[in-house]
Amino acid sequence: MAHVAPEIFNGLILGAFYAVVAIGLSLIMNLTGTINMAHGSFMTLSGYLAFAMVSAGTNWWFALAAAPILTAIVGLAVERSLIRPLYKRDPVYSLLLTFGLSLIAEEAYRLIWGGNGVPFAPPGFLQGSVSLGFTDFPAFRLFIAVALLVIIVLLVLFLQRTRLGLRLRAAVQDNEMIAALGTNTQLLYTINFGLGILVAGVAGVLAAGMLGLNPQSYSNQLLMPAFVTVIVGGMGSLYGAVVGGLLIGVTVSIVTLYIPAASEISMYVLMAVVLLVRPRGLFGEEGIFG
Amino acid sequence: MSNGKVDRKSFLTTAAITSAGLVTGFPAILPSRAFAADEIKIGLDYEYTGVYASYAQSETQGAEMAMDLWNARGGVMGGSKVSVVKEDNNNNPGNAVEKARKLILVDKCAVLMGSISSAVSLATSGAANALNTFYIDSGGHADSVTGDKCNYSTFRTCHSTWMETHATGYSLSKKGKRWYMIIPDYAFGHALQAGYHDVAKKMGITFVGEDLTPLGTTDFSPYLTKVLAAKPDLLIVLVQGDDFVNCLKQTSQFGIVGKIPIGGPQVELEAVWALPPEARVGFWGVEWYYKGASVIGSNNKLANDFIAAYRKKYGTPPTARSAFGYITMDRMLWTINEAKSTNAAKMAKTLAGAHFNSIWEGGGYYREVDHQLMWPMWLGSIRAKGTPSDQYDIFDIVDRQEAADIEQSVAEKQAVCHMNWPT
Numbered sequence: 001m002a003h004v005a006p007e008i009f010n011g012l013i014l015g016a017f018y019a020v021v022a023i024g025l026s027l028i029m030n031l032t033g034t035i036n037m038a039h040g041s042f043m044t045l046s047g048y049l050a051f052a053m054v055s056a057g058t059n060w061w062f063a064l065a066a067a068p069i070l071t072a073i074v075g076l077a078v079e080r081s082l083i084r085p086l087y088k089r090d091p092v093y094s095l096l097l098t099f100g101l102s103l104i105a106e107e108a109y110r111l112i113w114g115g116n117g118v119p120f121a122p123p124g125f126l127q128g129s130v131s132l133g134f135t136d137f138p139a140f141r142l143f144i145a146v147a148l149l150v151i152i153v154l155l156v157l158f159l160q161r162t163r164l165g166l167r168l169r170a171a172v173q174d175n176e177m178i179a180a181l182g183t184n185t186q187l188l189y190t191i192n193f194g195l196g197i198l199v200a201g202v203a204g205v206l207a208a209g210m211l212g213l214n215p216q217s218y219s220n221q222l223l224m225p226a227f228v229t230v231i232v233g234g235m236g237s238l239y240g241a242v243v244g245g246l247l248i249g250v251t252v253s254i255v256t257l258y259i260p261a262a263s264e265i266s267m268y269v270l271m272a273v274v275l276l277v278r279p280r281g282l283f284g285e286e287g288i289f290g
Numbered sequence: 291m292s293n294g295k296v297d298r299k300s301f302l303t304t305a306a307i308t309s310a311g312l313v314t315g316f317p318a319i320l321p322s323r324a325f326a327a328d329e330i331k332i333g334l335d336y337e338y339t340g341v342y343a344s345y346a347q348s349e350t351q352g353a354e355m356a357m358d359l360w361n362a363r364g365g366v367m368g369g370s371k372v373s374v375v376k377e378d379n380n381n382n383p384g385n386a387v388e389k390a391r392k393l394i395l396v397d398k399c400a401v402l403m404g405s406i407s408s409a410v411s412l413a414t415s416g417a418a419n420a421l422n423t424f425y426i427d428s429g430g431h432a433d434s435v436t437g438d439k440c441n442y443s444t445f446r447t448c449h450s451t452w453m454e455t456h457a458t459g460y461s462l463s464k465k466g467k468r469w470y471m472i473i474p475d476y477a478f479g480h481a482l483q484a485g486y487h488d489v490a491k492k493m494g495i496t497f498v499g500e501d502l503t504p505l506g507t508t509d510f511s512p513y514l515t516k517v518l519a520a521k522p523d524l525l526i527v528l529v530q531g532d533d534f535v536n537c538l539k540q541t542s543q544f545g546i547v548g549k550i551p552i553g554g555p556q557v558e559l560e561a562v563w564a565l566p567p568e569a570r571v572g573f574w575g576v577e578w579y580y581k582g583a584s585v586i587g588s589n590n591k592l593a594n595d596f597i598a599a600y601r602k603k604y605g606t607p608p609t610a611r612s613a614f615g616y617i618t619m620d621r622m623l624w625t626i627n628e629a630k631s632t633n634a635a636k637m638a639k640t641l642a643g644a645h646f647n648s649i650w651e652g653g654g655y656y657r658e659v660d661h662q663l664m665w666p667m668w669l670g671s672i673r674a675k676g677t678p679s680d681q682y683d684i685f686d687i688v689d690r691q692e693a694a695d696i697e698q699s700v701a702e703k704q705a706v707c708h709m710n711w712p713t
Contacts, residue, residue: 006515014509106339115344117535117564127568129545135515138543210543211508212536214564216339221508256512260503261475 006135007253013141015249016148017203021226022233022241023155024199030172030236031192033091034083037098040223041105042197043204046071047213048113050205051120060123068201075197079190087189109215117214144206151202152242159238168192172236225252228267232274234284243282329373330366330626332357332619333393335404335414340381341506341531342406344560345611349428350376351604352615353403355596356623366627375399381406381505383413390417390425400632401425403618406531406611408432408451408478415444422712424625424634428618429611431556432481436660440707443634445641445661447618448610449577451478454555455485456696457667458575461689462553463493465573466523472513472537474529475502482528482555498522503529510537514544527554527572534561542569559609562672562684570674570684575667578613578650582687585668587651596649607682617648617663621656635712654693660703664693 021039028036050067054060078101086093121127122140129136159165171178171188179185203222211221225248233244248267255266274282334353336346357372365371375397379386386405390413393399401424405411411430418425419441427435427446431454436446449457471486473479479502489495498520501513507529517525525546529537534557541547547569557574579585586593596616600608608616621641626632629640642658654665670685677683 007512010509010511010515110343115347116560117344117532119564119566121566121568127543129543136518136545138540138545140543141511212532212539212564214344214532214535216343253509253512256509257516260501260507260512263504263507 004254004257006132006137007257008250009132009135009137010141011250011253012246013145013148013249014253015246016145016152017207017222017245018225018229018248019242019245020148020151020199020203021222022229022245023152023238024196024203025226026230026235026238026241027168027196027199028193029230031168031175032083032087032189033094034086034193035091035095035098036196037095037223038078038101038105039098039196039200039226040221041102042071042075042200043207043222044109044213044215045074045105046201046204047120047208048109048118050208051113051118051213054120064202064205067205068198071201071204072194072198076190076194079193083193084186084189106215113215115215117212120208120213122209140209144210147202147206151199155199156238164191225267228271230281232271232281234281237281237283240281240283247282328370330370330632331397331399332372332374332622333390333397333399333402333404334374334376335379335386335389335393335402335410336376337381337406337410338376338378341533342381345406345429345531345558348560348609348611349406349615349618350374351600352608352612352617353428353619354615355600355603355612356616356619360620360623366623367630372623379405379410379414381410383407383409386410386414387417390414390423391421394418394421394423399423401622401626401634401637403428403615403622405430407476408435408481409476411435411446412439412477415439415441419443419710422634424622424632424637426618426622428614430478432477433485434477434481436662436707437703438706440660440709442638442709442711445621445638445656445663447614447621447663449556449575449665449667450662450697451481451555452485452488452698453667453693453696454575454577455482455489457691458553458555458573458669459486459489460493461669462524462526462573463489463495465551465553467493467495468498468523469495469526470499470517470520470522470524471497471501471526472510472517472529473500473502474533475504478530479528485555486526503533505533507533508536510540511544514540514546517541517546517550518544522550525550525552527552530556530558531561532564534558535564538565538569538571542566542571547571556610557672558611559607559682559684560611563682567674570672573669573671576670576685576687577610577667579610579668579670579685579687580607581683581685582668583651584687584690585650590649590651592647593649593651607680613649620648621646657700657703659700660707662697662703664697666693667691667696 025039028034046067049070050063053063126140126143128139130139167183175185229241229244229248233240251266251270252263256263338346361371375393377389377393379389402418403426404414406429408430411427415425425444429448431448431451433450433452473483499516527537552572555575562570580597597608625637625641629636641656645653645655647653654663657664668687669689670687673684673686
């Protein structure tokens with residue numbers, strides 16, 4: 001039982017990762033219908049860009065800020081050239097396209113940075129552990145918890161308190177009406193995609209310091225749990241993504257403690273239970289952020 | 291779905307399609323090269339994607355260097371050039387069997403080599419044997435390959451898990467008698483666990499914790515919090531590949547490094563290079579290393595030429611995995627050339643028991659009773675940042691153990707390994 005408290009704490013941090021990745025996925029999915037199977041690849045790209053910057057001598061904090069922005073620019077280019085033509089088509093087209101992109105990306109990373117993982121460590125003062133009373137806990141994970149919380153709060157404020165956020169939410173509700181009212185919906189879609197990738201990029205740099213960085217880094221480790229989070233939390237719900245992510249993170253951590261072999265399947269069992277009891281997900285409703 | 295929005299049903303349907311693609315190992319199903327007629331084709335069935343991808347790449351690079359040397363000398367069997375056909379088994383035994391059958395039946399490969407995962411090696415060994423095809427397991431360590439699952443057409447180059455645990459276990463026991471083990475939950479891990487249990491009986495070791503971790507684990511925090519609470523004398527890390535990188539990184543993050551000594555049966559250079567310097571710690575089994583008189587000798591032309599050529603071609607020194615690939619291909623082609631045949635039984639009879647010199651000091655041979663390559667193992671401690679002249683030189687080799695001292699005896703192997711020679 002002495003191990004449970006640290007594991008719940010650790011599960012909340014892992015769950016926050018799932019939530020942030022799920023929010024990025026949801027942002028893109030709910031407005032444009034794009035199932036972005038390359039979301040994990042964008043996270044990996046951001047991690048590698050941060051690694052490249054730090055290896056070239058830049059400050060870690062600068063890399064944390066710059067790498068997601070550069071990744072978002074790449075995301076904007078991908079959206080403009082490859083994904084935009086598929087908006088009016090069945091979502092399976094975008095799924096297949098982004099799945100293909102993820103495979104290309106993995107091989108590209110392997111060619112550029114090698115098949116081995118690369119060492120990417122957080123700044124020196126974040127590398128040790130901190131005593132929390134009930135356990136010693138990595139300082140970097142505490143920093144990640146704070147950073148992810150800040151990201152979620154900033155996203156909520158952006159979406160609910162800014163004009164652009166209002167437009168995004170309105171477009172999800174009825175994008176024909178918002179277009180009729182004069183909003184450039186194509187530009188809106190692009191900004192929305194870039195925002196989702198920006199969020200993924202920040203998560204990617206943080207994950208690189210915690211989980212390691214190699215060409216296939218986050219496609220399975222964080223992307224699949226993020227999809228499960230979207231379903232459990234309810235499609236279209238920001239709060240659902242947060243609650244779903246935290247619930248899945250804690251579940252996986254506790255199951256790992258007692259039945260490691262069942263750790264991966266536990267989130268799918270949770271998903272099945274939620275769908276049986278509440279098919280729309282915990283907070284599922286139409287509209288992007290309710 | 292026609293309005294472009296995603297509903298739950300369509301999302302789940304398309305997610306299922308994608309999952310099926312991932313499970314079948316796409317893009318592993320894509321073949322890798324064309325070949326010319328009148329060649330001896332060697333099938334390489336490796337994990338080119340997944341957690342062991344970097345090791346598979348290293349072994350393939352070593353193998354191709356050996357192949358190029360033979361081709362430069364005129365090939366085998368009086369002038370036949372050698373080529374490779376590569377298939378990705380995606381670290382999945384089922385895929386490995388399919389790829390093995392494809393390599394043999396469709397690509398007409400005369401012989402096979404591979405892989406990294408012990409589970410994959412076992413599966414490939416069985417598949418090759420069913421088709422009476424010669425196979426050398428270059429990098430799968432589990433004892434079963436040359437133990438109870440041995441067969442006449444399978445040989446193994448890398449050390450067995452028994453050799454690894456016994457080479458390291460006796461030395462590690464001097465650091466303390468209360469051990470905690472983190473074990474990958476598949477054939478390789480189980481075999482290592484059994485080996486260390488045998489060492490424990492002989493050396494009075496007690497296990498204060500043993501955790502089986504799924505392959506591909508990225509977050510080791512549940513296990514590391516238990517390690518901190520158990521306060522062992524030694525933490526034995528048996529996971530490999532990306533799992534090893536994540537585990538060691540997180541032992542550093544959790545403050546275990548410096549508090550609890552860490553060690554294990556083997557460590558791969560590829561994995562250590564991926565660690566930040568503060569996580570490069572521990573005392574490990576080393577299966578081959580590119581420096582050190584006790585490893586490569588002081589005047590070993592084969593070793594020196596291999597190391598220099600590899601470094602020139604690839605920019606990094608060869609690793610133990612590179613050595614496995616090189617030795618395996620070299621012996622494979624020697625055997626074909628010597629036997630003047632690719633018939634599995636003829637090749638097996640030719641290779642078994644034949645002593646040879648190679649890229650380590652002292653030579654070795656594939657033992658007749660089990661087809662295990664009998665060659666030494668070394669012990670090394672990690673030097674975090676290399677040397678001023680070589681950033682990659684991170685091992686201090688501190689000891690060498692001879693094969694006969696660390697592998698099971700002929701009598702012990704005869705009790706479990708029964709070769710199914712064709713009549």
